[in-house]
Amino acid sequence: MFISHSKHSIQPLWKQQSLPALSSDTDSEGWRMFDTLYECFWWDRIWLPVNLTWTDLEDREGRIYAKASHLYVIVPYAFVFLLTRYLFERWIATPLAVSAGIKQRVHLKVETNPILEQFYTAQCRNPAEADIDGLSKKSSLSVRQVERWFRRRRSQDRPGVLKKFREASWRFVFYLSAFIGGMVALYDKEWFYDTREVWTGFPKQSMLESQYWYYILEMSFYSSLLFSVAFDVKRKDFNEQIIHHLATLVLLSFSWCVNYIRIGTLVMLVHDASDVLLESAKLFNYAKWEKICKILFVLFAIVFMVTRLIIFPFWLIHCTWVYPVKHYPAFFGYYFFNVMLVVLLCLHIFWAYLILCMIRKFMFGTLTRDERSDNEEEENESSMTEEEEGQHKLGNGLALNEKENMNGSFGCLSPPENICRSKTVY
Secondary structure (H helix, E strand, C coil): CCCCCCCCCCCCHHHHCCCCCCCCHHHHHHHHHHHHHHHHHCCHHHHCCCCCCHHHHCCECCECCCCHHHHHHHHHHHHHHHHHHHHHHHHHHHHHHHHCCCCCECCCCCCCCHHHHHHHHHCCCCCCHHHHHHHHHHHCCCHHHHHHHHHHHHHHHCCCHHHHHHHHHHHHHHHHHHHHHHHHHHCCCHHHHCHHHHHCCCCCCCCCHHHHHHHHHHHHHHHHHHHCCCCCCCCCCHHHHHHHHHHHHHHHHHHHHCCCHHHHHHHHHHHHHHHHHHHHHHHHHHCCCHHHHHHHHHHHHHHHHHHHHHHHHHHHHHHHHCCHHHCCCCCHHHHHHHHHHHHHHHHHHHHHHHHHHHHHHHHCCCCCCCCCCCHHHHCCHHHCCHHHHCEEEECCCCEEEHHHHHHCCCCCCCCCCCCCCCCCCC
């Protein structure tokens, strides 16, 4: 949808084309309602400061402005990212993992039991004692057999280290590329060193080609993460991750439409800086390179605290909260944009708390698991009987006791899942 008109002259794309004859008054009323909603949504006073209209953001005098219609390419680009990720994980990440000694663990499949499977998929993966007694009677199995079935069924669904390594590899490559690209695009810009320059000449700030690709690729990547969220490794902060991705996409889309592109590029760069160290720490964690993992985690924690809890609120949010009102009165978009930035800041505080928990346990030598590990991964497997332990076959043909394989080594620092995954591998 091209948005280069004021409230009174705004014309939807469908209104500029010849329409088929309406078959009834109901159809005509529907078109009028759609037209009204469209004009209300793109009302100048919602998106732009007072005395500014969409006509002020039309391409003229050599200036090129971002348009909402440009965002349509994000969806096909997101699927290109998904295809690229599949090829990367299969042909690059997997051989790299094998060379690092990471093998695909083969889980023993549980015996087919429709009654237990129905309960597992529809109600609960961790049944209470009362539920186990009921299922025991329905399935004609002993309580121990029901407990063993659920334990093995959960183990069967747990992602292996190879899957985690491939995910981390893909994200590391993207974040590193995005961070380097962002630095190249911003290092010679005045607003990179003085945030007051972000608003100089606003809104008549021509969009640069580097800004266009920085935005489109970042938004396409986060869209691909939303599309693949059902297949990626799921952790306890799953909801926070969804909120983060949605807030990021909403922020970037809004800043794109109202030409807040300068501050948008700074926000993306600040986020990419720590993500590079995060994903690299995961990779060495899965490969069991403990010393390098420790060093990268410490660096990640420092960079995260500095960029997300100092630069982000005291430079960037300050830039969007204080400086704009010196150029124009506050409006709805001004408050909306800042509220979304505060939502991201709250998520940063939440993850910073998890990082501090990891550091505290590391310093006092009590780190035994990932603070962000799923509840089922925190189960105490030590209660398994010898009959339940069994032997699992690994991808390289060796046999390893299941309990030993799950517990791994607790001796090293293990960044949380979005902070870095535990040295305890599942």
